[in-house]
Amino acid sequence: MFDLSQKTALITGAGQGVGAGIALALAQQGAAVAVNDIVTERAQSSAEAVRSQGGQAIAVPFDVTSPQAVNEGVASIAQQLGPVSILVNNAGNAGANSFAPTPFSKLNPDEWQKFIAVNLFGVMNCTKAVLDDMIEYQWGRIITISSGAGQTGLTLGVSVYGAGKGAGISFMRHVAIENARNGITANSLALGLMNSVDDAGVTAALVKSIPVGRLGTPADIGAACVWLASEEAAWVTGQTIGINGGSLQS
């Protein structure tokens, strides 16, 4: 079950955190993985980490917000590993910029762009770049890493990020239905709070709000991606699945 050998997976923003965990999980099931990040050194060290555990991985640094860079990156993957059959759109947050939660009333229009650029246009650029091959081979898996902030209103100061994440979810649904007869599935994972927060005091406070009683880990998300990427998940498409320790129920 969940055998991904003979598959080529592109995971964006996989130089650290959740994406690095997804790359490792897919490689452990046999996929050849292309580890993307906008930061070259991160992509390289994450690919090396996969190889050191016996997986097949290459680093493919590019900026997902640039259609040309994405097309060149995907062409390079096809040359080295074969056409991409599994795409995980993980690059997100505020893209290459820092992310300081701020109420919408305090944000200027020129601060909106970075959230939409990576969380929506990044997802669209990568999906567009891999779709023709998936249609030709009549097999593909597209997974977009979204957030509870894309599903519900929050007091955290993440309105434009949430708009970008919600747009990615909506886009996946349409891609799913347009390609349902092409052997291609498209789904979103809406993550809850992950263990990337470095401050023990903040972490303890956050954990109290999570029914399961702990923050999420990259391995939690990697396991969900393995399932969605597999042959066995062929009847799962157009869905948004919460991976959040019970924080939000749908």
Ligand SMILES: NC(=O)c1ccc[n+]([C@@H]2O[C@H](COP(=O)([O-])OP(=O)(O)OC[C@H]3O[C@@H](n4cnc5c(N)ncnc54)[C@H](O)[C@@H]3O)[C@@H](O)[C@H]2O)c1
């Ligand atoms: N951390 C959380 O609590 C949380 C919660 C919900 C959803 N998410 C989502 O999960 C995903 C991963 O989150 P994370 O916490 O691991 O993030 P992270 O910031 O630790 O890692 C994201 C990686 O993406 C790369 N990146 C940024 N912009 C890029 C671009 N334009 N092109 C290519 N790579 C780019 C960064 O360099 C970084 O290495 C994101 O989509 C995020 O929105 C995270």
